[in-house]
Structures are given as C-alpha cells and as structure tokens.
Amino acid sequence: MIKNNYIVILLLSFISVASFAQDAKNDLSLNLGYYNNNNYTHYLVAHAKTKKDGRFQTVPDVTVSFYINNDSSAANLLGTAVTNDKGEAYLLMPPSAKDEWKKSAKHSFAIVSKASKLYDEAKATMDVSRAKLKIDTTDDRKIIVTVLELKDTSWVLVKGAELKVAVKRLDGDLNVNETQTFTTDSTGTITAEFKRDSLPGDVNGNLTLIAKIEDNDTYGNLTAEKVVKWGNKFQYVSQFDRRTLFARRGHSPWWLELLAYSIVVSVWGVLMYLVGQIRKLKKLGV
Amino acid sequence: MENLEKQKMVDDLLPQQFGKQGKIWVAVLITLCVIGFAAYCRQLSKGLVVTAMRDYASWGIYISNFVFFVAISLVGSLITAVLRLTNVHWSTPLTRIAEIIAVSAITFASIIIIVDMGRPDRFYNLFLHGRLQSPIVWDVIVITTYFFISILLLYFPLLPDLQIMLKYKERTSKWMYKLYGMLGSFWKNKPEQFKITDKAINILSITIIPVAFSIHTVTSWLFATTYRPGWDSTNFGAYFISGAFLVGAGGVIVAMYVFRSHYNLKKYITYDHFDKMGKVVVMLALLYLYFNVNEFLVPAFKMKKPEEEHLRGLFTGEFAPIFWFAIFTSMLIPIMILITKKGRRPFPAFIAGILVVIGSWFKRFIIVTPTLLHPFLPMRDVPASYHHYFPSWEEWAICIGSLAGALLVITFFARIFPIIPIHETITETEEHEHDKK
Numbered sequence: 001m002i003k004n005n006y007i008v009i010l011l012l013s014f015i016s017v018a019s020f021a022q023d024a025k026n027d028l029s030l031n032l033g034y035y036n037n038n039n040y041t042h043y044l045v046a047h048a049k050t051k052k053d054g055r056f057q058t059v060p061d062v063t064v065s066f067y068i069n070n071d072s073s074a075a076n077l078l079g080t081a082v083t084n085d086k087g088e089a090y091l092l093m094p095p096s097a098k099d100e101w102k103k104s105a106k107h108s109f110a111i112v113s114k115a116s117k118l119y120d121e122a123k124a125t126m127d128v129s130r131a132k133l134k135i136d137t138t139d140d141r142k143i144i145v146t147v148l149e150l151k152d153t154s155w156v157l158v159k160g161a162e163l164k165v166a167v168k169r170l171d172g173d174l175n176v177n178e179t180q181t182f183t184t185d186s187t188g189t190i191t192a193e194f195k196r197d198s199l200p201g202d203v204n205g206n207l208t209l210i211a212k213i214e215d216n217d218t219y220g221n222l223t224a225e226k227v228v229k230w231g232n233k234f235q236y237v238s239q240f241d242r243r244t245l246f247a248r249r250g251h252s253p254w255w256l257e258l259l260a261y262s263i264v265v266s267v268w269g270v271l272m273y274l275v276g277q278i279r280k281l282k283k284l285g286v
Numbered sequence: 287m288e289n290l291e292k293q294k295m296v297d298d299l300l301p302q303q304f305g306k307q308g309k310i311w312v313a314v315l316i317t318l319c320v321i322g323f324a325a326y327c328r329q330l331s332k333g334l335v336v337t338a339m340r341d342y343a344s345w346g347i348y349i350s351n352f353v354f355f356v357a358i359s360l361v362g363s364l365i366t367a368v369l370r371l372t373n374v375h376w377s378t379p380l381t382r383i384a385e386i387i388a389v390s391a392i393t394f395a396s397i398i399i400i401v402d403m404g405r406p407d408r409f410y411n412l413f414l415h416g417r418l419q420s421p422i423v424w425d426v427i428v429i430t431t432y433f434f435i436s437i438l439l440l441y442f443p444l445l446p447d448l449q450i451m452l453k454y455k456e457r458t459s460k461w462m463y464k465l466y467g468m469l470g471s472f473w474k475n476k477p478e479q480f481k482i483t484d485k486a487i488n489i490l491s492i493t494i495i496p497v498a499f500s501i502h503t504v505t506s507w508l509f510a511t512t513y514r515p516g517w518d519s520t521n522f523g524a525y526f527i528s529g530a531f532l533v534g535a536g537g538v539i540v541a542m543y544v545f546r547s548h549y550n551l552k553k554y555i556t557y558d559h560f561d562k563m564g565k566v567v568v569m570l571a572l573l574y575l576y577f578n579v580n581e582f583l584v585p586a587f588k589m590k591k592p593e594e595e596h597l598r599g600l601f602t603g604e605f606a607p608i609f610w611f612a613i614f615t616s617m618l619i620p621i622m623i624l625i626t627k628k629g630r631r632p633f634p635a636f637i638a639g640i641l642v643v644i645g646s647w648f649k650r651f652i653i654v655t656p657t658l659l660h661p662f663l664p665m666r667d668v669p670a671s672y673h674h675y676f677p678s679w680e681e682w683a684i685c686i687g688s689l690a691g692a693l694l695v696i697t698f699f700a701r702i703f704p705i706i707p708i709h710e711t712i713t714e715t716e717e718h719e720h721d722k723k
Contacts, residue, residue: 247419249415249416252418256419257418264431268431271493273489274489275438281483284472284478285471286472
C-alpha cells in the first residue's frame with residue numbers, strides 16, 4: 001500500500017513538473033525609443049530582449065503594436081511592426097497621428113506585444129516632451145547649437161541639456177573637436193569650435209555637421225544637421241589606366257612586361273635558332 | 287664491336303609489330319578513348335552541367351588530371367637533361383621513354399584544360415584577352431614552350447636512328463618508310479651533322495631545366511596565388527616540383543618494365559637500370575615526403591580557424607581515405623619496397639612504380655578539390671549537393687579517356703620509332719669496349 005502511494009506521488013510530481021515545463025515561458029523585455037531626425041522625421045524604435053542562460057539576447061520576429069497617449073486602445077494605435085534580427089522594430093509616425101501630435105507639448109507612447117507560445121504579453125511606455133535642435137555656424141568655423149522645448153504653445157530655451165556635435169562620416173560621426181559632449185548654458189546654447197582641418201569632403205568640399213541629443217529621458221533622441229563647405233574638395237583620380245598587377249589587360253607593370261617578354265623572347269629565340277639548325281642539317285645532307 | 291653484334295643490336299631495337307597482347311592493349315585504349323570522346327560530345331552539347339562541378343567545387347578531376355599530366359611530363363627534363371648534363375650514361379636507354387612520356391603527357395594536359403573550359407570555341411580568348419599578370423597566361427606560355435622543347439629533344443637524337451631505319455625498308459610498312467624519309471632522309475652520318483645535333487641537344491638540355499621548373503611552379507601558382515585554406519602556401523612551387531619528379535620517375539619505371547617484357551629488351555634495360563631508378567624514386571619520395579610534412583604539419587600545428595575545417599577534412603574527415611591512400615601509395619609503400627635491393631628488382635619496382643603513379647593521381651585530387659569545398663566564407667543558400675563533390679560518369683570517362691590517349695600516343699610511338707636509341711646505344715657500347723681495352 002505504501003509502495004503504491006509512493007508511485008502515485010511520483011507520478012503526480014512528474015505530471016506537475018511536465019505541465020510546468022510545458023507552460024514555462026521566457027520573459028520578454030520591451031524598450032521604447034523616440035527619434036526625431038533633423039526636426040523632420042519622427043519614428044519610434046522598440047527593442048525586444050529576453051534573458052537566456054543568464055544573458056540578455058535580442059528576440060527577432062516579435063510583433064509589436066505602437067500606441068500614442070499611453071493607451072492601448074484601437075483608436076490610439078499608430079501601427080505595428082515586427083522585430084528584425086537585432087530585435088528592433090521601427091515605426092515611422094504615420095500622417096494620421098499629426099493632429100494628435102500637435103495637440104499637446106508632451107506625449108506618452110506605449111508598445112505592446114501579445115502573448116505567444118514562447119513569451120507572455122509584454123508592455124513598455126515612455127513620455128516625450130516635444131523639443132528641437134537648431135544648428136548654426138559662424139564664418140570663423142564655430143558651431144552654435146540651441147535646444148528648444150515646447151511649453152504650452154511657445155518654444156523656450158533649455159538649460160543644462162547634454163549634446164554632441166560631430167561631422168558625419170561614412171562609418172560614424174566624428175567629433176568636431178576633442179570635447180565629447182557639450183552642455184547648454186542659460187541661453188540654451190552651446191558653441192563648439194570646428195578643429196577638423198583638412199577633412200575630405202565631397203567634390204565641392206561639403207561636410208555635414210550634426211548635433212545630437214541621445215537617449216535623453218525627457219526628449220528622446222534628437223538630431224539637427226547642416227551642410228558647410230569646410231572640407232577639402234575631393235578629387236577623383238581614376239586608377240583604371242594605372243599599370244598595376246590588378247589592372248586590366250595591356251596594363252601590367254612595366255617591370256613585369258619587360259621580364260616576361262624578355263624571357264619569352266630569349267627562350268623562343270634559342271628554339272628558333274635550333275629550328276634553323278635543322279635546316280642546316282638538311283643542307284649538309286644534300 | 288663486330289658487325290654481327292651491331293646487327294643483333296639493331297635487330298633487337300628496331301620497332302616491332304604488335305603481337306596479340308599488343309593488339310588487345312591498343313583495342314582497349316582506343317575503346318576508352320572513344321567512350322571518353324562520346325562523354326565529351328555529351329558535355330559539349332549539354333554543357334558543364336553534366337559534370338558534378340558546381341559553384342564551390344569548380345575545379346574537379348579535370349584539373350587534378352591536368353596537374354597530374356603536367357607533373358608526369360617533368361620526367362623528360364629529369365632523365366634527358368639532368369642526367370645527361372651530369373654525365374650519367376646509364377640513363378641512355380631510358381631517355382626516349384622519358385621524352386615520349388613528357389610529350390604525350392603535356393599534349394593531354396593541354397587537351398584536358400580545354401575540356402575543363404567547357405566552351406572550346408572560347409579558347410582564343412585566352413590569347414586575345416589574357417592578362418600578363420595572370421598565372422593562367424604564364425601557364426599557357428610555359429606549356430607551349432615545354433611542348434616544343436620536348437618535341438625537339440625527341441627529334442634531334444632520333445635523326446641517326448631514322449637513318450638506320452631507312453636501311454630496313456623490308457621491315458617497315460610503306461607509310462612508315464615514307465615518314466622516316468620525310469623526317470630524316472637528310473641524315474648522312476656526317477661529323478658536321480653530329481656536331482650540330484650534339485650542340486643542339488646540349489642547348490635543349492640546358493634550356494629545358496628552367497622551363498620544366500617554370501611549368502610546374504607556374505601550375506602550383508595557379509593555386510598558391512589565391513587566398514584559400516590549403517593553397518595559401520609559399521612552399522607550393524618546390525612541393526609541386528618534387529612531387530612531379532617523383533611521379534615522372536615512377537612512370538618511367540612502369541614503362542621500362544612494360545617495354546622490357548613485351549619487346550624483349552632485357553639486354554638493354556637491365557636489373558641495374560631498375561636498381562638505379564629505384565634509388566632515384568626512393569630519394570624523390572623522401573624529398574616529396576619532406577615537403578608534405580612541411581605542407582601539412584606546420585598549418586596543423588597552428589590550426590588556424592579557417593584552415594581547421596580543411597585539415598580535419600583531410601586527416602579524419604570526408605577526404606581522409608583518399609588522403610591517406612595517396613600518402614601511403616605514392617610515398618610510404620614505394621619507399622618500403624624500393625629501399626631494399628630485392629625491392630629494386632624489375633617486378634617489385636614495377637609494382638612500386640604503379641603505386642607511385644596511382645597515388646600521385648589521387649594526391650593531385652586532394653590538392654585541388656577539398657580546398658574549394660572549404661572556403662573562408664560559409665557556404666550559404668546553395669543546395670546540399672554543392673557541399674560535396676563526386677565526379678559524374680562523364681568526368682570519369684573523359685579523364686580515363688585522356689589517360690588512355692596518353693598511353694596510346696606512347697604505344698604508337700614505340701610501334702613506329704625505336705623506344706631505345708639505337709645509335710646512342712651502339713656508340714656507348716663501343717666506347718665502353720674501347721675503354722676496357
């Protein structure tokens with residue numbers, strides 16, 4: 001009888017463990033970011049992560065719904081997006097949200113991913129105050145950036161905001177001088193001196209300056225850009241006709257042509273001489 | 287030397303008609319060539335898709351066969367040039383065997399490369415649009431040069447023999463007699479003529495050595511100048527040349543045995559020749575083994591990540607059976623056979639030679655294909671079959687056909703011309719007798 005009880009307890013515990021294992025889901029963590037590029041393009045980015053083997057890993061293929069005003073009702077739905085391989089889902093602010101955006105100086109956003117076989121429902125919110133950056137330059141190569149925030153209906157200067165000023169390059173942004181970050185003064189302004197002399201620009205010497213506020217709790221991510229003629233003019237020099245080992249036919253280096261042809265000519269010269277000797281042999285045999 | 291003795295020598299060394307075995311041998315070779323040609327016609331009409339070569343294994347047994355032919359052709363320079371220039375006289379009966387192996391091998395090396403191109407009508411592009419910077423163009427130049435030198439090196443010593451054969455009209459067919467006349471009727475055994483041919487042979491012997499080294503070095507550079515696991519080596523030129531001399535010497539031993547037994551040339555290709563050639567093969571096998579140790583041990587010691595998959599594939603993976611078969615048959619077993627005096631007798635030496643030749647063919651396959659199946663970047667978005675390579679029947683038929691073709695050239699040459707130089711053998715015997723007195 002006792003033996004049977006043990007078997008029942010074991011079976012029950014096995015069933016409960018098995019059912020627990022079936023129901024076990026990983027926690028999905030969502031984060032939300034707001035981006036405003038050049039005071040023109042607004043978009044939201046959702047990041048999906050989960051903890052596996054003690055490490056955070058990005059989660060692809062998660063459908064995320066984006067809402068405005070922190071209210072996940074259908075009326076406030078901005079759109080949905082699916083996370084990519086990096087666990088990121090992007091949503092450009094739709095034109096339909098323009099009126100709602102203009103209504104207020106502060107907004108709340110929410111993102112929601114529904115429960116799936118692998119993950120429970122997850123949610124994240126963020127508040128954003130409407131702000132913008134203004135970038136200007138002087139003739140003596142100084143960059144003046146002003147941070148403005150919308151309060152009720154007017155734009156006011158922001159003091160103590162941290163920002164970066166850089167030049168846009170192919171592989172990332174290059175700081176305009178040795179200062180990594182600037183903080184706005186009481187006039188909401190910073191002044192940065194451009195110290196990147198002899199930087200290659202485009203064919204007209206144009207460089208693109210960028211001022212950016214990154215991951216700010218109040219304003220999100222803001223950028224402003226300005227094109228200036230402070231770079232060196234880039235002159236394209238064609239390598240097409242250069243004599244190199246990697247050039248096209250007839251454009252091999254002189255030393256190679258000289259070496260190769262002199263070897264070929266001397267060896268075949270010897271062979272032709274020997275063919276001539278056969279003719280000589282024939283004459284001797286007549 | 288008495289005239290009777292001379293006559294006996296000439297009788298022994300003149301080309302002989304095919305016996306029953308010879309006819310069967312020729313029939314088998316022709317059949318294999320015809321099958322190979324039929325497979326090639328099929329490849330021509332359907333394209334290279336009939337082969338097993340795909341995006342990754344784009345060089346298969348055609349290129350292995352090409353490298354093998356180029357390798358075996360080097361024996362011409364070893365026996366004819368190196369031994370002649372170093373005044374080694376025992377090799378005289380073997381010079382023509384070595385030269386005809388060289389000529390037939392280099393001919394089929396050129397043919398097989400055209401087969402690999404898929405579109406023979408585009409061959410002229412190599413000349414019209416070839417880049418001097420490309421080792422492929424160097425290969426075309428060097429192969430053509432080597433072929434021409436080998437032909438001359440075959441022709442000049444043949445002239446006195448042609449004159450001898452022209453004396454035996456009754457023993458030759460009409461067309462053969464015409465051919466001898468066309469090639470050598472002007473030879474009158476004049477001292478001036480001998481002077482010119484001796485000089486020409488010496489010049490050719492000197493010229494052929496750097497060209498022979500170039501031909502196989504350039505072939506090795508086809509691989510070594512590309513950045514791939516297994517090919518990215520500075521050792522490749524020397525590694526290829528040592529391997530080429532080995533397979534060539536192995537091939538000569540096989541040919542020596544076959545001609546000796548079927549043309550009854552035991553008086554001319556003696557035990558001493560097998561003994562000496564056996565020693566040459568042991569030396570070359572040890573040299574090649576040394577380069578193999580360099581080629582595989584050093585990268586295996588470092589085991590760089592991109593090389594690892596390739597090396598493991600060779601040592602213990604997919605290609606391990608062929609790899610170890612090639613190492614054992616082309617080097618280790620022949621060394622074990624030929625290192626003893628008994629092993630250098632004709633028959634064991636012949637077996638060792640066969641092993642060297644077969645093992646060397648597979649060695650070329652090991653050099654060419656496994657590397658292509660282990661690229662630095664992972665293989666993606668391709669069918670599973672692209673990850674492996676096993677030649678199609680068309681590839682086998684063409685390769686076997688080309689090998690049969692090379693043997694057929696040697697066989698017909700031996701039927702038409704004396705396979706052992708008659709005049710040189712008589713002269714050397716006379717000199718030898720004179721020295722004795």
